[in-house]
Amino acid sequence: MPQAPRRDRAQLVISALLIALALFVFYQTQLIVADGGYSAIGPRFSPMLVAGVLLVIGVLLLRQALAGGWRNMEEATPPEPFFAPAFLWIAGGLALNMVVIGFIGFTLASALLFVMVARGFGSRNLVRDGAIGLVLALAVFLFFTRVLGLALPASPAGFF
């Protein structure tokens, strides 16, 4: 059955990104210092090979995307459409964690992350989430620093 061509914009973008990655790898490979090695095949050889195959994969995916979409995607449809608030709460929580962890310490930053992720999953119970997040983060902090001897930043208050 000939199908009407259905172009999925995400598929086009991802194919294009793979092609861009292949070109980027080509470009970066030229920057690898290849002289001075005693080996016949230098450090550029495999990256060139990989970039070449990646380019072919990207082009083939792009061709499929232009001609009716990628193959065998029937089961890949998610059960619900994209829910942006969840994405923003969680990705934002991780980004914020990255920024503040060095200033307010692991425990407080993790408790904040905990609250934001829980919010992303639809929890509205701020007090409960904050309390559980704080206790869990503190327990993890003490376990990793005291038992495993891993270095983690403490809060400005010092102890935790």
Add this chain to the structure above:
Amino acid sequence: MEAVQGLIEGFGVALTWTNLMWAFVGCALGTAVGVLPGVGPAVTIALLLPLTTKLDATSALIMFCGVYYGAMYGGSTTSILLNSPGESASIATTLEGNQMAKRGRAGPALATAAIGSFVAGTIATILVSLFAPYVAEWGLQFGPADKFALILLAFTTISAVLGTSALRGFAALFLGLVIGFIGLDATSGQIRFAMGIEELYDGIDVVVVAVGLFAVGETLYVACHHQTLAESVERIKGSIWMTREDWKRSIGPWLRGTAFGVPFGAMPAGGAEIPTFLSYATEKKLSKHPEEFGTGAIEGVAGPEAANNASVTTALIPLLTLGLPTSATAAIILTGFQQYGIQPGPLLFTTQSALVWGLIASLYIGNVMLLILNLPLVGMWAKLLSIPRPLLYAGIMIFATIGAYGMRNSWFDLFLLLVFGLLGYAMRRWDFPVAPVLIGMILGPRADTELRRALQISQSDFSVFFTRPISCTLIVLSVLLVVVPAFLRWRKARRFGTPA
């Protein structure tokens, strides 16, 4: 017999109090993460890698392996009680297992899964003990060209044979290869692909990639696309023990499931899910009660559960004897070995015989522990399923950030974690398999090294890959695995007149 001697030595190692304790910790943790959605054995072992600085190699690896096969036991609990398999190897179990639970037969379903896993795990461990030394001996003949060809075969099977699309599988693999290139090149001492960023000179850490792709990616996906989906946890009602009839109907599937799982694990192909579906289909055909299939036939739980346990156990053969991981989790265990400067491979059985036999002996012990943990105590693990999802995933994110940040206290690693998390989300959303990224990243640099070593010996003559019989066979096999299915699809499409 080498195996008997080795096992005697191994039990001497595994039966010390310390190692028994670590085996127990591993099995219990493995069961827990197998039960919990959103976190799996690969992420767990990645998060435990910092322990390698505190523990001796044998204890740490015994624990890692406990997590690895313990997760298979725990996974069946989730498949049966919650109608959502934690991973692809448990899908077949879900089909009948959840139906049994809905009809008040959760107990026998859990029992046949646990006992079947035990039977399969133990038989497979016996086979590992018997055959691993021979495979290691065979592996000694491998030159650089053969090793390269073997990795090539693993790359092909992992990305092209498993999963829904060979093309997207290869895209994932090559992405992993690019990530693997970043940092210091062992052969030439040159820095590659660091883009002048100092944090990248040592390469990107496996922990960040694994935790980002699996844990963060999965969390984002579930939050964005399963937000309001209600999942009902079936209660365990009545006795968990199997009736005489249940036993009679389970024994055959256990043994046949094991027979399916063993070769699939042992081949450098990986993928515990294919044997589970083969087992399911076989049991459906052989059953005296085919009408029960779809509404809770015990054979459909017993067979696949035995199959997935057998295959994860025999997957240790290529890992230990050839240094070839065939799943994401096995790849992380390989990283665990490397933390101690140990390279799994043919020499492991001679240079680290106490460690490797201690590890194998711990598999026998671990399977007994898991049977006890998962049968009488199954109610305890089932309680994990009632943790509210916001709290569960929020907790997982705390562990994810500690795994990334704890290594060198750099915000850059948290940035990478977010990047790989977004990548993991996108891959899940547009149906790219994730495991090939990790396999490519971990095995890529080794393939590069062996390739250049082979060409150095042959003085840049590429025919070296085809004049050696082992290398030639493996390469031809890899090519056929890609070309034949593609050709068959093309011919089928032509015959039916649909566009290819």
